[in-house]
Amino acid sequence: MFFIENEGQAVARTDYWQSVQAQAGYVYLSWNAGAARLLVPDAAKHLLREMRGAEYVIISKGALHGRDAPELVFEDGSDAAVQIHMR
Structure with missing residues (x-):
């Protein structure tokens, strides 16, 4: 498991x-303080664009x-929205 220190939602x-x-x-x-935070490492930064x-x-x-399993859909109005399926 990972250590996360929070400052409210950040x-x-x-x-x-x-x-x-x-x-x-x-x-x-x-999740913390009602916010979802997605940590995207350098090895996956190609997804950010x-x-x-x-x-x-x-x-x-x-x-x-x-x-x-959780799934995230980054809805951009296209037929090919970014989808992330998590383990």
Whole structure:
């Protein structure tokens, strides 16, 4: 598990960036003070360009490999919105 120090809705500090998961390019979703925060490591920063074009983000529960898992859809009005399925 990762350490996250919060300042309200903001992430003040975290050790996530040095983790094996971050090095592998996995994003991490955390919640605090009513806000979802998506940590996007350098290995996945190519996703940011497409995410920035979104008008809003839908966070829902879907299925991944037969198990419930969070999914994020960065809705930009196109037929090819960025989707992230989390483990």
